[in-house]
Amino acid sequence: MPILTRRNLLKASAIAGAYGVGLGIAGKFAGKAAAAEPLTLKTAKIEANLTDGGTTRSVLTYGNAGMPPVVRMKKGEPFAARLINGIDDPTTIHWHGIRLPNNMDGVPFLTQPYVYTGDHFDYAFTPPDAGTFWYHPHCNTLEQMGHGMTGVIVVENPKDPAFDSEVVLNLRDWRLGGDGQFIAQFRPRDAAKSGTYGTVRTANWQQEPQYDAPSGGLVRLRIAITDVTRIYSFRMDGAEATVIAIDGNPVPQRFPLDLLQLGPGQRLELAVRIPDSEGAIVKLEDIKGTNPKVLATLRA
Incomplete structure (x- = not known):
């Protein structure tokens, strides 16, 4: 049995926090979101018609149908997504503007590891706020975002007034x-x-x-x-x-x-x-x- 020292205690706490099993709001949000049916977001390199000058090659997106999909969530309800990396570079997803557990924030080497070609990463959280947000990678952003990997998030509030x-x-x-x-x-x-x-x-x-x-x-x-x-x-x-x-x-x-x-x-x-x-x-x-x-x- 290992001796309980301050160093061992800090090391164990760091490991627990990194995997979202520690105490506090991050662990609570991640646990609540575990039951959600995951949305698959697979990165891909495609061709797209963006101008009259001809089909643009090497456009990056999620899926194969053009623009990254509008991702819809509901305030206070669990959300889950699986990122599958189908492009040549490592990537992640950052859920811009949403308050969520740190280990779901999509910043490589700070909150999660790289997702390499052919690998996947599972995101799970419960959005606490309604509103309009967006998602994008935090890897080689000049190229990945510049070539198209930016999508919109809508977090719906069932109590909002109805629009036509x-x-x-x-x-x-x-x-x-x-x-x-x-x-x-x-x-x-x-x-x-x-x-x-x-x-x-x-x-x-x-x-x-x-x-x-x-x-x-x-x-x-x-x-x-x-x-x-x-x-x-x-x-x-x-x-x-x-x-x-x-x-x-x-x-x-x-x-x-x-x-x-x-x-x-x-x-x-x-x-x-x-x-x-x-x-x-x-x-x-x-x-x-x-x-x-x-x-x-x-x-x-």
């Missing part, structure tokens, strides 16, 4: 050349400015996508900025929009979206009153800089 419909937008930049292929993700001279911007801007991997919404209805618009550089100045044209949450947190007092500036990793939730006239167009715009852009439209 919901639209989720994953906003991101791509560094693509005229032929539609990836170019250098980083330029050293941009480090002294505001970062290296993309050349193609998309919402849900499309340029200016359009979504139908009920005439006269109330739409919950969830927006996540999932790239690493661009700052947006949001404006809504053609409808009344009210800010109801920022970064997953309900705002203390709702206010009209006149002009709101948000940066990388941030999220925004809007309540948009769609016009009564069928066929009317509502535009979500980014008016920052010298090249204003329509990000997406809603059609009554």
Whole structure:
């Protein structure tokens, strides 16, 4: 029987904490989530149509169907996911903005080991807060995130007011050349400015996508900025929009979206009153800089 010393006690505590069996909130959350049916998220390298310049090669995603799926959870209910690594580089998943056990946070060498090619890692936790969040790797992020591995998380609250419909937008930049292929993700001279911007801007991997919404209805618009550089100045044209949450947190007092500036990793939730006239167009715009852009439209 080993002698109980301070060193042995600290060593045993560290091992217990690393595997989520220690006391406290992490162990409680991980245990509650153990019974959830796991969602499979398998990383893959695919081709995708992101521009008119041709099919883009070496796009990285989860699954084989294009953009990473919107992952839906419910506040206070166990969630589980299995990450299977199908790309050449090691990877992880970081659940950005969600309060969860440290050993589920997806930071290699700090909270979990690398997930190497062909291996898997099981995540299990219970989200304590509702809101809009996002997920991404914490490994070689310049390439993995820059090539597409960023997805949106929606944590639903069954007590929320009902909306007539919901639209989720994953906003991101791509560094693509005229032929539609990836170019250098980083330029050293941009480090002294505001970062290296993309050349193609998309919402849900499309340029200016359009979504139908009920005439006269109330739409919950969830927006996540999932790239690493661009700052947006949001404006809504053609409808009344009210800010109801920022970064997953309900705002203390709702206010009209006149002009709101948000940066990388941030999220925004809007309540948009769609016009009564069928066929009317509502535009979500980014008016920052010298090249204003329509990000997406809603059609009554």
